[in-house]
Structure formats: C-alpha cells, structure tokens
Amino acid sequence: MLEENRGRLLIACPDRQGIVAAVAQFLYEQSANITASDQYSTDASGGTLFMRIEFHLDGLEAREQSLCNAFSSLAAEFHMAWQYAPARQRxxxxxxxxxxxxxxxxxxxxxxxxxxxxxxxxxxxxxxxxxxxxxxxxxxxxxxxxxxxxxxxxxxxxxxxxxxxxxxxxxxxxxxxxxxxxxxxxxxxxxxxxxxxxxxxxxxxxxxxxxxxxxxxxxxxxxxxxxxxxxxxxxxxxxxxxxxxxxxxxxxxxxxxxxxxxxxxxxxxxxxxxxxxxxxxxxxxxx
Structure with missing residues (x-):
C-alpha cells in the first residue's frame, strides 16, 4: 500500500450502538477501503468507545480537507473526540x-x-x-x-x-x-x-x-x-x-x-x- 494514500482515524466517544457501522459506512461512501480496524469499549453500556481505523483511499492527499470536513459532521453526531493522521507525513x-x-x-x-x-x-x-x-x-x-x-x-x-x-x-x-x-x-x-x-x-x-x-x-x-x-x-x-x-x-x-x-x-x-x-x-x- 502506498503511504501517500493511507490515512488513520483515532476516535474516542461515548459508547452506543451503531458507531462502528456509521464510521465504516462513511468511509465506504468516500470510496475508502478499511485495511485495519480496532475497537475497545470500557463498558458495554454507557462506557467510552475507542477506535483506530486505517484506510486506503486513492488520491487521498487531494481529498483530505473535504474528507475531514465531512467526517466532522459524523463526529458531532456521536460526540467524538477524533484525530486524523496521514501515514505519508512522517x-x-x-x-x-x-x-x-x-x-x-x-x-x-x-x-x-x-x-x-x-x-x-x-x-x-x-x-x-x-x-x-x-x-x-x-x-x-x-x-x-x-x-x-x-x-x-x-x-x-x-x-x-x-x-x-x-x-x-x-x-x-x-x-x-x-x-x-x-x-x-x-x-x-x-x-x-x-x-x-x-x-x-x-x-x-x-x-x-x-x-x-x-x-x-x-x-x-x-x-x-x-x-x-x-x-x-x-x-x-x-x-x-x-x-x-x-x-x-x-x-x-x-x-x-x-x-x-x-x-x-x-x-x-x-x-x-x-x-x-x-x-x-x-x-x-x-x-
């Protein structure tokens, strides 16, 4: 996988049903391919969910700003603290x-x-x-x-x-x-x-x-x-x-x-x- 087309999302938010599916659906709609996904919840009910998602997206560098702008709406819906990191930036x-x-x-x-x-x-x-x-x-x-x-x-x-x-x-x-x-x-x-x-x-x-x-x-x-x-x-x-x-x-x-x-x-x-x-x-x- 080319580093310039690989991105990472780190997410922390109150846990509830549908978060993992919503993030996966968002990346699917962006034509991104998830290559690694890890989740951990402190409690199955009412805890905090932590996620790390790594994905591949052709032409990522040119699309990063629009991608982050679009993801911010999803993040607000689920009250996420999140961080995006492009793999190409050492x-x-x-x-x-x-x-x-x-x-x-x-x-x-x-x-x-x-x-x-x-x-x-x-x-x-x-x-x-x-x-x-x-x-x-x-x-x-x-x-x-x-x-x-x-x-x-x-x-x-x-x-x-x-x-x-x-x-x-x-x-x-x-x-x-x-x-x-x-x-x-x-x-x-x-x-x-x-x-x-x-x-x-x-x-x-x-x-x-x-x-x-x-x-x-x-x-x-x-x-x-x-x-x-x-x-x-x-x-x-x-x-x-x-x-x-x-x-x-x-x-x-x-x-x-x-x-x-x-x-x-x-x-x-x-x-x-x-x-x-x-x-x-x-x-x-x-x-």
Missing part, C-alpha cells in the same frame, strides 16, 4: 539523552533499519558523550549544558531548537533532567520518557539501588508520556526480566538496560504509527 522526532547511550543507540538502530517511521531531526544532550555517535550518522547534535543556575535559559534554548526543527514528538532516552511544567505545556502527550523501573515501584532516582536493597525478583522498565507529576504520566509500555539474589545493583542495572531499550523502542514505534490514545491518565494502545 513525524519529526527529537531525542534527549545524557551520558547513558543504550536507549539512544537502540532508537538509532531501529531508525537505520527502517523500523521507526520518523525523521530524527536532532539530538539534544546536557553532555557531549553522544556527539560522535550522532554526527557519524549525519544527524544534528546539540550540547545544551543544564544546571540549577541556568535551567530556565537551557530550556528556552531547547524549546527554540524544537520549534525551529518543527518537532512533533520528543523522546527522553535516559535524559536525566526533570523538565519544567512550562516546557511540558508545549508538547502535551508528545514527550515520551523511559523510566528504569516497573512503575509505580521505585519512582524517581536510583531505582536499581533501591530494587537491590528491597531484594526484588523482577526488574522492569516503563515508557510513559511525561506530565508535571514525576514518573506518573500515562503508561504506554512496560516489561520485566527475572533476577535473583546473585544480582548486585550493578548487575541489575546491566540487565535492566536490555529491557529499557526494548520498551522504549516499542512505545516510540506505537506513537509514530498513531496506535496510542490517551484517556485521562491511561492509554489505549492498539498494538
């Missing part, structure tokens, strides 16, 4: 990183292999460690030091970089800085973080040290959208790996890195493919 991504590069390396490898359908516009770091790796791939690297005294100035510079690069989504690939509420307000549900713990356990810093002290038998990682509440944003993906008493804090950290890489890559991929709907502080992921 989201522009920025990656933030500090000194640990394993999550950045995983994203770059996935991007090089064609598994991440995105344009990596730039990489921003508060350290210079990733420069050679990033620039060796022909990508733009920006070193923006951050400390307690210059945090507001650093964030202003970072926001300017994101704005100039027309960034759609930012990924915190082990970026060990807390972003301010004013920064987050520019990209609601468009900043993805990897936390090196299976949330809600061990929120905040040094989770592997605290996991070791607790004697855990499972360690994990959590990818989530960033909100003002530290490590409490809507969760996109999680995974775990088994450990035992022979693992010290360093061994836990090494094992955890493998989980972090995979979890973040999956979460970013799903976001790029418009497979995630945020509802309150949860997500519906049509993976």
């Amino acid at each position: 989201k522009r991504m920025a990656i933030f990183v500090s000194k640990e590069l394993h999550c950045l390396q995983e994203l770059l490898w996935e991007w090089q292999s064609g598994q991440l359908n995105t344009d990596i516009a730039l990489v921003i770091s508060n350290h210079d460690d990733a420069r050679n790796l990033v620039e060796s791939l022909g990508l733009s690297f920006h070193h923006v030091p951050v400390n307690a005294e210059n945090k507001a100035e650093a964030e202003a510079k970072q926001l300017a970089l994101l704005r100039d690069a027309q960034i759609d989504v930012a990924v915190l690939a082990r970026y060990m800085q807390i972003l301010s509420p004013s920064f987050l307000a520019h990209y609601p549900n468009r900043i993805i973080n990897i936390h090196h713990s299976f949330l809600p356990a061990f929120i905040g810093r040094n989770p592997y040290g605290r996991a070791y002290n607790r004697g855990v038998k499972l360690i994990g990682a959590t990818a989530h959208y960033v909100t003002e509440d530290l490590d409490e944003g809507p969760i996109i993906e999680q995974d775990v790996t088994r450990v035992d008493h022979r693992y010290d804090a360093h061994a836990l950290r090494i094992a955890g890195r493998q989980v972090e890489r995979a979890v973040l890559a999956r979460a970013v991929k799903w976001h790029l493919e418009d497979k995630v709907i945020v509802h309150e502080n949860k997500t519906i992921v049509f993976a």
